[in-house]
Amino acid sequence: MTESPRRRPTGRRPGDSGTRDAILDAALTLFAERGYEGASVRAIAAAAGVDSALLRHFFTDKPTLFTTVVADRTAIPGRIGAAIGSAAAGAGWAAADAYLRLWESDETRPVLLSLVRSAATSPAAAQMLRETLFSRVLAQSGVPSENVVRLALAGTHLLGIAVARHVVLLPPLVDLTLEELVAQVGPTIHRYLTGTHLDPPAPQEPGA
Structure with missing residues (x-):
């Protein structure tokens, strides 16, 4: 047989x-x-x-x-959340630097591009973006629930800047260094997060 x-x-x-x-x-x-x-x-x-x-x-x-790719292939939520939660005196600058620096990295930029492009074309992906990114940042940052609107405003502001710089390639933003960009947007992000105006934090000495 x-x-x-x-x-x-x-x-x-x-x-x-x-x-x-x-x-x-x-x-x-x-x-x-x-x-x-x-x-x-x-x-x-x-x-x-x-x-x-x-x-x-x-x-x-x-x-x-898709959700697993975001969760397993990126440290994005943890890095942003930690920057917000651990630097209250300069939270705006820390958050802006942590988020925008992720867009500069060859390791994390593809993940962010995937999230943005997917969320723009798919309601299901947009929902997963909210669940896997925003909720994790909120949990990692320790931001009180009553301040969630502030976090959302800061996040959308930074997202718009990142898209203009890395997707639209808007020349004035592309031409800025990361440090120059963070210096420009840090005060606004700080106001979003804390409701207060603050002078930029003093630069730390190397190794401090």
């Missing part, structure tokens, strides 16, 4: 501990390039070199995969 061909395994391959990471890496790249709607499950699987059933095995569906 002729045996029927064995089916290609669709679960996790024994010993292949990098499969999940390969999927997340491929998803990050394609979400950044094509946005949430444009990056198909099949294309992500092909880029990762796996069967598309593996994506469902690890992540159930594309929204869950």
Whole structure:
């Protein structure tokens, strides 16, 4: 009796501990390039070199995969939240520097581009942006719930600047150094976060 061909395994391959990471890496790249709607499950699987059933095995569906990419492939919420929560005397400058510096990094810029492009074209992705980014920043920062509007104003202001600088490529903003940009927007972000006006914090000595 002729045996029927064995089916290609669709679960996790024994010993292949990098499969999940390969999927997340491929998803990050394609979400950044094509946005949430444009990056198909099949294309992500092909880029990762796996069967598309593996994506469902690890992540159930594309929204869950997208959320996991944001959560597992970025320290964005933690960095911003920590900057806001640990530098009350200069929270505006610290938050502006932490957020805008993430856009300057080759490591985190693709994640941010993915979030922005996806949220602009997909209501589902916009909801995930709120749940995975804003809520985590809020939790990490320790900002009281009554100040959530202040945090939202600061966040949207910084987002607009980042999009103008890195997506629209608006010349006056592109031409500024990061330090110059933070010096310009820091006082406004500080006022959003604290409701007070404050002179810029004094520069710290190297190693301080």
